[in-house]
Amino acid sequence: QTENHVSSLKTDLVKSCGTFCVLVGVTGSVAALKLPLLVSQLLQLPGVDVRVVTTEHAKHFYNPAEVPVRIYSEKDEWELWTQRSDPVLHIELRRWADLFVIAPLDANTLGKIANGICDNLLTCVVRAWDISRPFLFCPAMNTAMWQHPITAQQVSRLKEFGYVEIPCIAKKLVCGDEGKGAMAEVSTIVSVVKEYLQKPDEGNPHP
């Protein structure tokens, strides 16, 4: 069982030539409920292949059966690597992806990335990311969290690294609060990703 599971972990990270490989990161904001919608809309873009890397907290907000692509999480890293000669999943993921979009980026993972903490599969991919490849992030958190002074500091830190923010929007949030903190609409996220498809060799269309 584990044997063919491990081999499928490897085969699922073979890049088919001519495809643009989009890695979607998902973290523990309630906006993670949008993952199935985001993945299905990304798959409609020409030549796009999608994989997902999730945190454990994010798993509370979506049903994996509604996500038609491979979702990688902690256990996969440790099933794949049991001896020195085995591949390292977070390195295989950074090699596979032409673009990384974290949607939603919760307050916790924002803080980790701003400080180089890499204590799970998702943050290890971030920590190893090749910044010549597009890295987009979609913050999503309660308005009170968004307004905390540390949030702006950490968002600007990520921009200094060269990551591209897809800003959160004001909405009546699921907890009843009204204000900024809602994740950008899925259509917005998809249209930003689309800009990178058209100019894969010209680097960042968001100078």
Ligand SMILES: CC(C)(CO)[C@@H](O)C(=O)NCCC(=O)N/C=C\S
């Ligand atoms: C979930 C969705 C997309 C519904 O429109 C929207 O409320 C949102 O992005 N919320 C993310 C902000 C958040 O994590 N709030 C947590 C406590 S209020």
